[in-house]
Every structure is written in C-alpha cells, then in structure tokens.
Amino acid sequence: MTQTDTFHYPPELLELLIGAIPLLNRSKKSVLLFFRGAGISEKLYKDISEKLDADKDSINKYEICRTILTRINEKTDTYIRERRELLKRVVEFESFTNCWETDQYKAKGLVSEIRTIVNVKDTFTRMKLEKESIQAKHSEIYSKKVEEIKKRTELIEKTKKEFYALFSITNPQERGKKLEGVLNSLFSIYGILVREAFTRKGDNGEGIIEQIDGVIEIDNQIYLVEMKWKKDKIGSEDIFAHLGRIYHRTSAQGIFISASGFADSGIIASKEALVNKAILILTDLEEFVNVLEYDKDLTQYFKAKIRKAIIDKEPYSKP
The missing domain is CATH 3.40.1350.10 (Trna Endonuclease; Chain: A, domain 1)
Structure with missing residues (x-):
C-alpha cells in the first residue's frame, strides 16, 4: 500500500474497522493491546484505559474502537504511519480461532470486505494495464476474456458478501x-x-x-x-x-x-x-x-x- 492509500480512512472503511476490530479481540483490554501493537500512542487512549480500570462496564469494545479510530483519523497528517500499520494488521489477520466462536464468521466477512476496499486501487491499476495491453495487441478475443474475468470476479465478490451476511440473519x-x-x-x-x-x-x-x-x-x-x-x-x-x-x-x-x-x-x-x-x-x-x-x-x-x-x-x- 502506498502512503495515499492510508492517508485518511474514508467513512465506509472507518465503519468496517470499527465493526471488525472488536470481533478480532475477545476483551476490552485486548482491543487496547491491539492498538498499542499497531504503534498507537498511549496518550490517545489513556483516558479510556483509566475509565476501564475504574469501571469495566462503563464502555464497550465498539465505543473504544470508535473513539480511538476517530482520534487518529482526525489528525490527518500526524498519524499516517499508525493508520497504515493498523490497516495492515487487520488485512493480514488470519488467526480467527482466537475470536469468540460466535464471532468468527462475521469477523472473516468484515476482514474480507476491508481487504476488498484496500485492494481496489491496485485492482483498477491492473485493469488499466490489461486494457492498454489489449489495445496494443488489437485482440478482441483477449478483450472478451478480460471482461469475463472481471465480471466473474465481481460476481464472486458480490456473492461472497451475500454469503457472509447470512450469519447475521436471525430469522x-x-x-x-x-x-x-x-x-x-x-x-x-x-x-x-x-x-x-x-x-x-x-x-x-x-x-x-x-x-x-x-x-x-x-x-x-x-x-x-x-x-x-x-x-x-x-x-x-x-x-x-x-x-x-x-x-x-x-x-x-x-x-x-x-x-x-x-x-x-x-x-x-x-x-x-x-x-x-x-x-x-x-x-x-x-x-x-x-x-x-x-x-x-x-x-x-x-x-x-x-x-x-x-x-x-x-x-x-x-x-
């Protein structure tokens, strides 16, 4: 990922991170350790840590994530490295067995969506290169093949999201x-x-x-x-x-x-x-x-x- 990829979390990505990180960590303390491991300065969540020590039920995991992520997202120029590292850790997360059993499929679904957003820039770049290659070769067959692959990839991504969404349906x-x-x-x-x-x-x-x-x-x-x-x-x-x-x-x-x-x-x-x-x-x-x-x-x-x-x-x- 380039610096501009993680310069600022757009609203959709921010909400996905707020939903995913609590599922990847079993406890509130684990959530704080996750941020700490990504290099987030303790001063950004010191008040939250003190609040938990005073009353562990005063704030939930999602509120913790929203507060810290909003703080590092508001300081656009200051926390570029931290945002990049935090996103990298979520995208590369693989040990879903460490999540609560009831959260595993939902966590996989959210991480998958985050990976998709992070890879969008690279995907469009690859598609552009493929298009230029097609024009250079003047090949209708090659053009059709690329379009089929693109549509198939889009169908798989759409179906993947619909599949993961099933686990949140209670009816x-x-x-x-x-x-x-x-x-x-x-x-x-x-x-x-x-x-x-x-x-x-x-x-x-x-x-x-x-x-x-x-x-x-x-x-x-x-x-x-x-x-x-x-x-x-x-x-x-x-x-x-x-x-x-x-x-x-x-x-x-x-x-x-x-x-x-x-x-x-x-x-x-x-x-x-x-x-x-x-x-x-x-x-x-x-x-x-x-x-x-x-x-x-x-x-x-x-x-x-x-x-x-x-x-x-x-x-x-x-x-």
Missing part, C-alpha cells in the same frame, strides 16, 4: 431461503449446472409430496442437494430422509450441506449408503468459507470430495 426462514440463493449463485459462477429448489406433487391430488432444495450436475452426474441450517449437528434421521429421495431416482446421487456439521450417526448413515451404490457427499458450510477465502475452484473441490467418497469410501472429506 431461520429468511436465512434458509437466502442460503439457497447464495449457494446456487456460487455453483453457477463455477460452471456447475443448477436447477433451483422445486416441489413435486402427487399424481392423485395429494398436494406437495416432496420438496428438494436444488439439483446440480457435475461431470454429467445429477446430485440432489439438501441444505440445513440447524443448531445441532445433522444426524441419521435427516440423512435417511435425503437418501430416500436419491433411492427413488435412477442414477441420482446427493449432496448434503450443513451449517452445523454432522453427527457420527449421520456420517455412518452416509457411509452405509455407499454399499447400495448411493453417493451422498457431506459438506460443511465452513468449507464454502474456505473456498471463498482461498480462491479455490468450487468445481474441482467437489470433484475431489466425490473421488474421495468413491475410492476411499469417505463421504465427509475436506480436500
């Missing part, structure tokens, strides 16, 4: 519906053919007799997709219910996506299904986080999981 129905949409978008971006959620009605007027969250196609193989966002781990009951849908379709296989992981009974049920030549891939929502964070190819990731299930009889693998 289960709203969250589940949006989860389907986000995951379908991700599958589409990586070239996986998708048929979105649908219901099947009985032939004799019974109404809806079956509901399926989605269907995807990988290497010409159909996979019925089930998604669950439960408090507890997914057990054999949910696994058997999804296997029932698979068994009633010729040559169909399945993918089960869980936000809460899988219980031993669920894993065992999926392994036993392999005996009947039914492949049911078990996937954590956390795996999608890793795919997004480390820019992995989602298609290749699932192909590796499928190979692991078929060859090693391990339906719950994390390549």
Whole structure:
C-alpha cells in the first residue's frame, strides 16, 4: 500500500474497522493491546484505559474502537504511519480461532470486505494495464476474456458478501431461503449446472409430496442437494430422509450441506449408503468459507470430495 492509500480512512472503511476490530479481540483490554501493537500512542487512549480500570462496564469494545479510530483519523497528517500499520494488521489477520466462536464468521466477512476496499486501487491499476495491453495487441478475443474475468470476479465478490451476511440473519426462514440463493449463485459462477429448489406433487391430488432444495450436475452426474441450517449437528434421521429421495431416482446421487456439521450417526448413515451404490457427499458450510477465502475452484473441490467418497469410501472429506 502506498502512503495515499492510508492517508485518511474514508467513512465506509472507518465503519468496517470499527465493526471488525472488536470481533478480532475477545476483551476490552485486548482491543487496547491491539492498538498499542499497531504503534498507537498511549496518550490517545489513556483516558479510556483509566475509565476501564475504574469501571469495566462503563464502555464497550465498539465505543473504544470508535473513539480511538476517530482520534487518529482526525489528525490527518500526524498519524499516517499508525493508520497504515493498523490497516495492515487487520488485512493480514488470519488467526480467527482466537475470536469468540460466535464471532468468527462475521469477523472473516468484515476482514474480507476491508481487504476488498484496500485492494481496489491496485485492482483498477491492473485493469488499466490489461486494457492498454489489449489495445496494443488489437485482440478482441483477449478483450472478451478480460471482461469475463472481471465480471466473474465481481460476481464472486458480490456473492461472497451475500454469503457472509447470512450469519447475521436471525430469522431461520429468511436465512434458509437466502442460503439457497447464495449457494446456487456460487455453483453457477463455477460452471456447475443448477436447477433451483422445486416441489413435486402427487399424481392423485395429494398436494406437495416432496420438496428438494436444488439439483446440480457435475461431470454429467445429477446430485440432489439438501441444505440445513440447524443448531445441532445433522444426524441419521435427516440423512435417511435425503437418501430416500436419491433411492427413488435412477442414477441420482446427493449432496448434503450443513451449517452445523454432522453427527457420527449421520456420517455412518452416509457411509452405509455407499454399499447400495448411493453417493451422498457431506459438506460443511465452513468449507464454502474456505473456498471463498482461498480462491479455490468450487468445481474441482467437489470433484475431489466425490473421488474421495468413491475410492476411499469417505463421504465427509475436506480436500
């Protein structure tokens, strides 16, 4: 980053930092140590430290961050180095296991957004260079390819933000519906053919007799997709219910996506299904986080999981 990149925090970046730093540090004292480690002078938060010593409940982590960040942001010329170092520490933050467990996904989402803003300047620079290269080569094919990459990158970033936003939604129905949409978008971006959620009605007027969250196609193989966002781990009951849908379709296989992981009974049920030549891939929502964070190819990731299930009889693998 150049000096001008961190000369002054714009409002959007300031608010993201105020939201992220408290999540990256478990305690109020840890927040102060975070600022101290970034080289922020103690005089800027001495009053806050004294206030905490007198009454630890007098101020929360977010108020601490807002106060200190506002102070270093107002002194535009004075704290350039400190702002640069503070931003560097947030952008390079990796040990999210040190956060409270309930804050980890939200913290990852905020840090990801901050990284995006910090990299915007470099991104536009790269795009400009690519455009100049295209003009020099007079290549329509190259121009089209760059545009496709740009659009795909934008789609991934948009979907990534929508994905991380799910973890702040408290309404289960709203969250589940949006989860389907986000995951379908991700599958589409990586070239996986998708048929979105649908219901099947009985032939004799019974109404809806079956509901399926989605269907995807990988290497010409159909996979019925089930998604669950439960408090507890997914057990054999949910696994058997999804296997029932698979068994009633010729040559169909399945993918089960869980936000809460899988219980031993669920894993065992999926392994036993392999005996009947039914492949049911078990996937954590956390795996999608890793795919997004480390820019992995989602298609290749699932192909590796499928190979692991078929060859090693391990339906719950994390390549």
